[in-house]
Structure formats: C-alpha cells, structure tokens
Amino acid sequence: MSKSTAKNPPIEGTTHQPGSVGLVEPQTAYIDTPLLLDCGRRIEEYDLVYETYGELNERADNAVLICHALSGDHHAAGRHRPEDRKPGWWDTAIGPGKPIDTDRFFVVCVNNLGGCKGSTGPLSENPETGRPFGPDFPILTVRDWVNSQHALMRRLGISRWAAVTGGSLGGMQVMQWAISYPEAVAHAVVIAAAPKLSAQNIAFNEVARQAIITDPDFHDGRYAEQGVIPRRGLMLARMLGHITYLSDDAMRAKFGRELRSGKVQYGFDVEFQVESYLRYQGTSFVDRFDANTYLLMTKALDYFDPAAEADDDLSTALAPATARFLVVSFTSDWRFSPVRSKEIVRALLATGKSVSYAEVEAHQGHDAFLMPIPYYHQVLRGYFDNIARTMTEEGIS
Amino acid sequence: MNRPDWDIVTGWIGAGARVLDLGCGDGALLRHLIAERSVRGVGMEVDDERVARGVGADLNIVQADLDDGIRDWFGVHSFDYVLVSQTIQAIRHPERLLGEMLDIASEGIVTFPNMGYWRNRWQLGVQGMMPTTKALPNPWYNTPNIHLCTLRDFESLCEGLGIEILDRAVVDKNRRSSPLLRALPNWFGEHAIYRIRKRVV
Numbered sequence: 382m383s384k385s386t387a388k389n390p391p392i393e394g395t396t397h398q399p400g401s402v403g404l405v406e407p408q409t410a411y412i413d414t415p416l417l418l419d420c421g422r423r424i425e426e427y428d429l430v431y432e433t434y435g436e437l438n439e440r441a442d443n444a445v446l447i448c449h450a451l452s453g454d455h456h457a458a459g460r461h462r463p464e465d466r467k468p469g470w471w472d473t474a475i476g477p478g479k480p481i482d483t484d485r486f487f488v489v490c491v492n493n494l495g496g497c498k499g500s501t502g503p504l505s506e507n508p509e510t511g512r513p514f515g516p517d518f519p520i521l522t523v524r525d526w527v528n529s530q531h532a533l534m535r536r537l538g539i540s541r542w543a544a545v546t547g548g549s550l551g552g553m554q555v556m557q558w559a560i561s562y563p564e565a566v567a568h569a570v571v572i573a574a575a576p577k578l579s580a581q582n583i584a585f586n587e588v589a590r591q592a593i594i595t596d597p598d599f600h601d602g603r604y605a606e607q608g609v610i611p612r613r614g615l616m617l618a619r620m621l622g623h624i625t626y627l628s629d630d631a632m633r634a635k636f637g638r639e640l641r642s643g644k645v646q647y648g649f650d651v652e653f654q655v656e657s658y659l660r661y662q663g664t665s666f667v668d669r670f671d672a673n674t675y676l677l678m679t680k681a682l683d684y685f686d687p688a689a690e691a692d693d694d695l696s697t698a699l700a701p702a703t704a705r706f707l708v709v710s711f712t713s714d715w716r717f718s719p720v721r722s723k724e725i726v727r728a729l730l731a732t733g734k735s736v737s738y739a740e741v742e743a744h745q746g747h748d749a750f751l752m753p754i755p756y757y758h759q760v761l762r763g764y765f766d767n768i769a770r771t772m773t774e775e776g777i778s
Numbered sequence: 779m780n781r782p783d784w785d786i787v788t789g790w791i792g793a794g795a796r797v798l799d800l801g802c803g804d805g806a807l808l809r810h811l812i813a814e815r816s817v818r819g820v821g822m823e824v825d826d827e828r829v830a831r832g833v834g835a836d837l838n839i840v841q842a843d844l845d846d847g848i849r850d851w852f853g854v855h856s857f858d859y860v861l862v863s864q865t866i867q868a869i870r871h872p873e874r875l876l877g878e879m880l881d882i883a884s885e886g887i888v889t890f891p892n893m894g895y896w897r898n899r900w901q902l903g904v905q906g907m908m909p910t911t912k913a914l915p916n917p918w919y920n921t922p923n924i925h926l927c928t929l930r931d932f933e934s935l936c937e938g939l940g941i942e943i944l945d946r947a948v949v950d951k952n953r954r955s956s957p958l959l960r961a962l963p964n965w966f967g968e969h970a971i972y973r974i975r976k977r978v979v
Contacts, residue, residue: 707833730840730853731852731853733796733818733856736840737833737837737839738839738841738842739839739841740841740842759830760833763831764833767834767836
C-alpha cells in the first residue's frame with residue numbers, strides 16, 4: 382500500500398463503523414446570567430453554541446458532556462451536510478452502538494466560551510464598542526469554561542451528568558468539573574490529560590503565541606478591523622502544535638523521509654512528505670480558526686493547575702470530587718505522557734477515590750485519543766456500559 | 779469458578795476492608811471479595827484484555843506492571859490488605875514486591891503453587907524433568923512462572939526480610955486439608971496461602 386498523500390491523511394482503523402448520529406444541527410443558548418471570571422472581569426451575557434446527540438430520558442440522568450480540546454468545537458459527531466468530507470472530531474466514539482452510545486446517552490458538546498465557532502468570543506461584537514472584541518476578550522480559564530457549561534447544563538434541564546468526558550484540554554475540564562461541581566458529575570472520564578502543563582508544554586505554547594503575535598498582520602489582535610488575518614503566524618502555531626500531537630514513530634510510519642517528487646531538489650520548497658503534511662495542516666487551519674481564540678486557548682492550558690490552590694497537593698485539590706474516574710493515557714503521547722496521567726491516578730487513589738486507569742499501547746502520539754484503537758474503545762465501551770447499567774438500576778429501584 | 783486459595787483468603791479478610799489485589803487478572807477474586815466481604819477493592823493488572831474485562835465488570839483497575847514497583851502508586855498504609863494471588867512466582871523481584879506490599883498495607887496475603895509438592899518432586903527428582911502439573915501447567919521454555927519456590931523457601935525469605943508469618947494454610951487442588959497434609963505441608967500442599975506483616979521490632 383502506498384504512503385498516504387498529505388492532502389487527505391486517512392484516519393487509521395476506521396474500517397468498521399457502527400452507526401453515525403447522522404445529520405446534526407448546532408443550537409445556540411443565550412445565557413444572561415453574568416459570569417464572573419478568574420481574571421476578575423465579568424461577561425454579562427453570552428452565547429454558547431452546542432450540539433446534542435441522542436435523547437434526554439425522562440429522569441434526565443443519561444446526559445454525557447463532551448469537553449473539547451484546544452482546536453476542537455461543539456461538532457463532535459455526525460455531519461452538518463451530507464456532503465461534508467469529515468464527520469465531527471470524535472465521531473469514532475460517539476454514535477449508535479459506539480462506545481458512547483447515543484441509543485442510551487444524551488450527548489452534549491459545547492463550543493467553549495472564547496471560541497470561534499459561534500460561542501461568544503474574540504470574533505463577537507463587543508457591545509461597548511460595537512466592534513469585534515479581538516484582543517479585548519477576557520482571558521479565560523478552564524474553571525471559567527466549566528462555570529459557563531454549568532449554566533448550559535441547567536438550561537438543558539440536567540442536574541447531574543452521567544459522565545463528563547474529554548481528551549487533552551478536554552480532560553482538564555473534566556477534572557475541573559469534578560472539583561467544582563461534585564454533585565453534578567457521576568463519572569469523570571479523563572483522557573490523555575495532565576494535572577497541569579510542564580515547562581516544556583508551556584514553552585511550546587509560547588512559541589505558538591509568538592508566531593501569531595509577531596505576524597505583521599496581527600495588528601495587536603485587531604486584524605479583523607483591518608480586514609486581514611495573521612495567516613503565517615497561525616499556520617506556524619498549528620504546524621508546531623501538530624508536531625507535538627504526533628509521535629516520532631507515527632511520523633516515521635506516516636511519512637518516513639519520503640519525497641514528494643522522488644528526488645531532492647536542493648531548494649526550500651516542499652520536498653519531504655512531512656513538510657507537505659504540516660503545511661496542509663497549517664494552511665487549512667487558518668481558514669477555520671481564529672488567532673485570538675488560539676491565544677486564549679493556549680493561555681487556559683498554561684494556567685490550569687487545580688493543585689495550586691491546594692498547597693500544590695493534587696489529592697487535596699481533587700478531594701471534593703465524588704465522581705468515579707476513568708483515566709486513560711497512550712504510550713507514545715509525549716505531550717501529555719502516561720506519567721502525567723499517573724499523577725492524576727495517584728492523587729485520586731491517595732484520597733480513596735474510585736478510579737480505573739488504562740495505559741493504551743499506541744504509536745499515534747497525543748492524537749491517539751481521537752483514534753478508534755480497539756483496546757481503548759473496548760475500555761471506554763465497558764466503562765460506559767456500566768454507567769448505563771447503573772442508570773437503569775437506579776431507574777428501576 | 780473458585781480457585782483453590784479463595785475460600786481461605788476470603789476467610790482472612792475482614793468485612794469492609796480496603797483491599798489491593800496485585801495481578802488481579804480480570805478481577806474475579808475482587809468481585810468475590812466485594813460480594814462476600816463488601817471490601818473496597820482496587821486491582822492492579824498489566825494485561826490489556828484482563829484490564830478491559832475488569833473495568834467492564836465495574837471494578838477499579840489500575841493498569842501497571844508489577845515489575846516496575848508499586849510504591850509510586852500508593853501511599854503508606856493506604857490499604858488494610860494487599861493480595862498477591864498466584865502471581866508472586868511470575869514477578870521479577872518478589873523480595874522487593876513483598877517489602878513494598880507491607881509498606882502500603884498493614885497485612886499481606888500471598889498465595890503460590892508449592893514447588894515442594896510431591897508430584898513436582900517426583901517429576902524433577904525421579905523423572906528428571908521440570909514439573910508440569912495443574913498448578914504449573916506451562917513448559918519450562920514458555921512460562922510466566924520464573925520464581926518458583928517451596929514453603930520452606932518462602933518462609934526463609936520472610937525471615938530474611940523481617941516479615942512475620944501470621945497464618946499459613948496449605949491445600950491440595952480440591953481445597954481439602956488432611957492429616958497427611960497438615961503433618962507434611964511442604965510435601966503434600968499443592969497451594970500455599972500466607973498471611974504476613976512486617977515484624978514489629
């Protein structure tokens with residue numbers, strides 16, 4: 382089999398797909414309860430764009446919240462139009478008969494506040510100026526997001542999530558949910574996450590931010606008013622990000638040192654397939670993501686550190702949680718390696734929390750959390766089957 | 779299906795105890811202990827398929843390799859009992875694991891196939907071949923059981939490590955005890971079950 386072309390990298394292992402949630406339509410919740418942010422500022426009112434799959438049952442106890450990662454959004458499963466080339470970002474795991482089975486669960490996924498896919502964010506109009514917020518949009522934290530998601534939860538008539546689930550930055554939101562709203566989280570599924578960023582993680586984020594901020598088209602974040610976007614900066618940020626999402630092995634397997642034209646050209650045009658892949662990822666990202674949002678998301682990652690308010694003791698920070706936990710890591714993930722997940726598991730065990738931990742053998746790096754790796758999905762499925770079983774028993778009793 | 783050592787292990791564990799089962803497999807013993815003793819259990823297992831089955835059975839399973847040590851995972855005295863059921867013979871450093879077990883729990887329960895069982899002695903001593911029995915079914919070249927021992931070996935290791943033996947039970951494969959077995963446990967016991975703790979100095 383030939384190596385994949387960079388234009389349309391295939392997702393491995395997607396041959397068997399049970400059901401799709403089909404065509405989905407985003408909805409918007411307008412929330413007028415002011416949100417007091419960690420940075421001290423307030424957002425008086427805001428929109429949250431979200432999608433739901435499956436049906437909320439009568440007892441409203443089958444709701445699952447999916448929290449998205451850095452560049453994700455509310456479109457987790459299904460397609461908006463039949464001709465969409467790709468389904469939602471976690472379509473491998475969400476759908477009828479899939480590990481997060483929409484025949485049993487009511488799945489909710491929200492575009493985080495500060496995002497660029499419809500929820501209030503830097504692209505929205507600042508009511509005080511009549512212009513886009515741009516750089517004036519307040520810096521958000523993971524806790525701010527969780528507070529806004531909590532407002533949406535109440536709006537949807539849900540008082541407790543059967544599970545809150547997410548990978549990477551999404552996993553951090555899951556932890557924050559379990560800490561901030563213990564009574565509202567029955568199960569917490571934390572995938573490929575970390576209890577806080579390492580200096581190396583922050584360093585990568587900083588390079589990404591500098592790429593954006595030093596782009597001549599950035600205009601101190603007011604590029605929208607100038608009718609431009611900081612293409613080069615955002616593209617570089619995404620290219621850098623992608624390197625950290627893949628493992629050395631995955632890159633070798635996917636691209637090796639394969640040349641596009643078969644021989645070296647002694648120039649600086651795209652020659653190696655990996656260059657072509659990164660440029661494709663970078664340029665396509667520019668068309669679908671906002672630079673100010675990218676800056677905000679990386680800051681939220683940097684600031685996340687629930688232990689900081691508990692004498693740097695993660696166990697103490699997690700002590701309020703009453704949820705049962707499932708923690709999953711991937712062997713080749715060097716962005717948030719298994720060691721980081723182990724920190725979370727250890728802290729949970731130390732306070733006698735109910736926790737299971739699976740370390741999935743995978744060569745795909747951090748991106749593995751989006752892949753339908755059989756063992757990974759077997760564990761997810763088993764865990765969610767248990768949740769569904771508990772719901773049924775509680776419903777009968 | 780109960781394994782020969784289960785009844786005795788269950789009898790030793792107090793109701794509602796905090797139990798860690800090392801090398802828990804698919805968690806069958808944990809489930810048994812939860813049903814019989816309402817324990818709060820955690821299992822540790824390295825094999826993917828078994829971890830998935832344990833998680834699917836609603837147990838708390840931590841996927842880790844016992845050969846990497848367990849002290850990183852748990853605080854001092856975080857459990858009442860740590861179990862190693864039919865696993866110690868497959869560990870790279872059994873002596874290290876025993877020490878770590880008794881750091882994190884007040885008592886340890888260890889069960890293993892007795893290499894001194896007469897059938898094993900017969901096969902090795904008279905037939906001149908590595909034993910293969912129901913308890914030790916694998917051929918020498920393909921076996922997870924790399925550290926086999928007899929009752930006397932185990933007891934002498936405990937002595938050397940400052941470990942006190944609180945209880946010992948020896949059974950044959952039918953979980954029977956007999957006068958012969960009680961008189962000559964290292965000859966007639968197919969499975970050994972020990973309850974141990976750190977010797978108080």
